[in-house]
Amino acid sequence: MGKHLLKVDKDVDEPSNIKWENQDVSNCEFFVRKFISYLLIALILVLSVLFLLAANSLTVTNNCGDTKYTEDSLTGVLATKDKNIIQCFCLQMGLDALKKDDLKEVCEEYLLDSYMPFIMNFFAAFVINFVNNILNFVL
Numbered sequence: 001m002g003k004h005l006l007k008v009d010k011d012v013d014e015p016s017n018i019k020w021e022n023q024d025v026s027n028c029e030f031f032v033r034k035f036i037s038y039l040l041i042a043l044i045l046v047l048s049v050l051f052l053l054a055a056n057s058l059t060v061t062n063n064c065g066d067t068k069y070t071e072d073s074l075t076g077v078l079a080t081k082d083k084n085i086i087q088c089f090c091l092q093m094g095l096d097a098l099k100k101d102d103l104k105e106v107c108e109e110y111l112l113d114s115y116m117p118f119i120m121n122f123f124a125a126f127v128i129n130f131v132n133n134i135l136n137f138v139l
Helices: 027-057 071-080 083-099 101-138
Strands: none
Touching (some): 071 083
16 A cells, blocks of 8 residues: 555546446547547538538629619510619519519529528528537537
8 A cells, every 4th residue: 555646636527427438438449539520520611611602602793783673664674685684673672573473483583593692601500500519419
C-alpha cells in the first residue's frame, strides 16, 4: 500500500452521466468514430454551402426600372413577347397572379424562377438546423 498515488479530478461526472457501454471502446476505435463523425459533419457543411451557392446562382435579375404594371396591361405585355417585360409584370403582380387563371398561365414560370432561391435557402436552413440538432443529441 502506498506505492501508487490515485489522482482524482474535481470535475468528474456523476456515475449516471457516464456511458458505461463505451468503457470497452479502445482509443483507436474511439478516434475512428470521432474522425468519421467529423468527416460526416464536414461533408454536410460542404453540401449545404454548395446548395446555398446553387440557390443564390438561380436568383433572377431584372431591369424593371420604374415601370408600373397593372392587370389591365397584360395584353400589351404579352404583345411585346419580351421576356424581361413579362418577368417584370409577373414580379409586380406577385403571388396573387397565381390566383387568376389568365395571369397564372403567363406568370407561373417566372414566379417559380424568382421564388425558387428563397425556397431552396429556406430548405437548406431547415436541413442544417435539423442536422445540428441531431448531432447535438448524438454527440
